[in-house]
Amino acid sequence: MKTEKLSQTIAEIDRLNAEDPFYDNNDGKMIPKELLYSQRMSKMLMDYEPMASEPLQIATRAQHIQRWKIPRESYPMDRKGYLMWRTELKNFHGKVTSDLMEKMGYHEAEIGHVDDLINKRRLKTDHEAQCLEDVxxxxxxxxxxxxxxxxxxxxxxxxxxxxxxxxxxxxxxxxxxxxxxxxxxxxxxxxxxxxxxx
Structure with missing residues (x-):
């Protein structure tokens, strides 16, 4: 069951992702690409892990938050450039989500946990990090x-x-x-x- 704070946080993530200038086709309806992706992520999480914690739900929804703001083409088109781009994206997603959560009144520990999940820290030792990777x-x-x-x-x-x-x-x-x-x-x-x- 969603808390009011979680519902507001999810709504704000959706509002930001709805600004995506790129669109995907979903059953004949064009939807902002990252908005659609984030909603698919949340649906998959609830199917896969129905009792997912609040931080895991937020990290899942915010996995690609405003991803279009750092285009792949802004880095060299080689393996090294790709890895640099992915690292920069994770840091960016974590920062945007942390700032949002702080405004929503989440505690520092919760914000830190979500940032860890988005940045894939402790992937092999944190059950929720592995769950997010599975999703x-x-x-x-x-x-x-x-x-x-x-x-x-x-x-x-x-x-x-x-x-x-x-x-x-x-x-x-x-x-x-x-x-x-x-x-x-x-x-x-x-x-x-x-x-x-x-």
């Missing part, structure tokens, strides 16, 4: 994997490598949730091919 991977597989396959249609080895890396980030519970999802025949074949290589 990120599940959302990718459910909503974005087919488009990724289409975009990289002639790079099957690359796709299989991405699936293997994604799989290694997930817990056993996450693996089971992924396998229990409905997948397109093409995506299922690629997932199976990736797992057979392990």
């Amino acid at each position: 990120v991977c599940l959302v990718f597989l459910k909503y974005y994997f087919d488009d990724f396959i289409e975009k990289h249609a002639n790079e099957e080895d690359k796709i299989i490598s991405i699936v293997r890396k994604t799989w290694k980030k997930m817990s056993e519970k996450g693996h089971q949730a992924a396998l229990n999802m409905s997948h397109s025949p093409k995506s299922l074949n690629l997932i199976k091919a990736a797992l057979e290589q392990d």
Whole structure:
């Protein structure tokens, strides 16, 4: 059950993400890209971990908050540039969310915990950090994997490598949730091919 403070925080995250100038198609309706992503993240979390704590719910909703403000093209288009971009994004998402939570009256410890979750600190020792990582991977597989396959249609080895890396980030519970999802025949074949290589 959501507290009033949590509901207001989620609404503010949505307000910020609704400013995204880029849109995605959702069942024929165009929705700001990061708003749609954040809502999908929250839905997946509630399906996967119905008793998720308030900090975990906030971190999940704010995972990509205002992501468009730091475009990938602002960093070198190589592996090093990609890693720099990802680090800068996590710091940015954490800062925006921390400032928002402070305005909403959250305690310093709660704000710090959400910042840790968004920045993927203690991934292997914090159950909630692993839960968030599972949700990120599940959302990718459910909503974005087919488009990724289409975009990289002639790079099957690359796709299989991405699936293997994604799989290694997930817990056993996450693996089971992924396998229990409905997948397109093409995506299922690629997932199976990736797992057979392990």
